[in-house]
Amino acid sequence: MTLLTVWADTDPLNALIQTSDRDVISAELAELGVAYSNHPVRDDVPPSATQDEVIAAYQPMVDALIAEHGYTLIDVAQLHTGDDAESQAIAAAARLKFLAEHTHDEEEIRFFSAGSGVFYLHMNGRVLAMLCTEGDLISVPELTTHWFDMGVKPDFTAIRFFREDDGWVGSFTGSDIASKFPTHDELTAVAVSRA
Numbered sequence: 001m002t003l004l005t006v007w008a009d010t011d012p013l014n015a016l017i018q019t020s021d022r023d024v025i026s027a028e029l030a031e032l033g034v035a036y037s038n039h040p041v042r043d044d045v046p047p048s049a050t051q052d053e054v055i056a057a058y059q060p061m062v063d064a065l066i067a068e069h070g071y072t073l074i075d076v077a078q079l080h081t082g083d084d085a086e087s088q089a090i091a092a093a094a095r096l097k098f099l100a101e102h103t104h105d106e107e108e109i110r111f112f113s114a115g116s117g118v119f120y121l122h123m124n125g126r127v128l129a130m131l132c133t134e135g136d137l138i139s140v141p142e143l144t145t146h147w148f149d150m151g152v153k154p155d156f157t158a159i160r161f162f163r164e165d166d167g168w169v170g171s172f173t174g175s176d177i178a179s180k181f182p183t184h185d186e187l188t189a190v191a192v193s194r195a
């Protein structure tokens, strides 16, 4: 279940807002220039689907986004972590990549066709944790300080949209703020308990 949690950036113990109401989430994020929407997902795209198969399954939505925003590159990021040591080592390394606060020179757009991940946006003295689940499309504006947690056992398929082929490169702020806030797994537990 999609879940937005908002804290003051100095107080990770006391949430100011916690909601799964998509209208409230859209409004909160829109105020910050963060686009959010939810779209129907296909139930005939297995975790083993190739990048081309995933994109083809969502071609009308992909084409509409390209037409509207002028994206030039599309790819698919997916991790479906198994129980074997090699799979878990790959997952742990992938999780660490963007787990600290950073920015990008272009917006970060993700459509979760399966699974989940949390974008933490650090803006205007607040931290907004957006637990994205299947069907969620989010666009984090360029230069927004943020981090991303895919969880200790990543399981997601996400279509990514870019304008530049190095648009995903992160500039890390050096802040340890990310380590102070609830993780993907903790927020997922909250979302499950609310469902």
Ligand SMILES: [Fe+2]
Binding pocket: 098, 102, 103, 104, 108, 146, 147, 148, 170
């Ligand atoms: Fe990022």
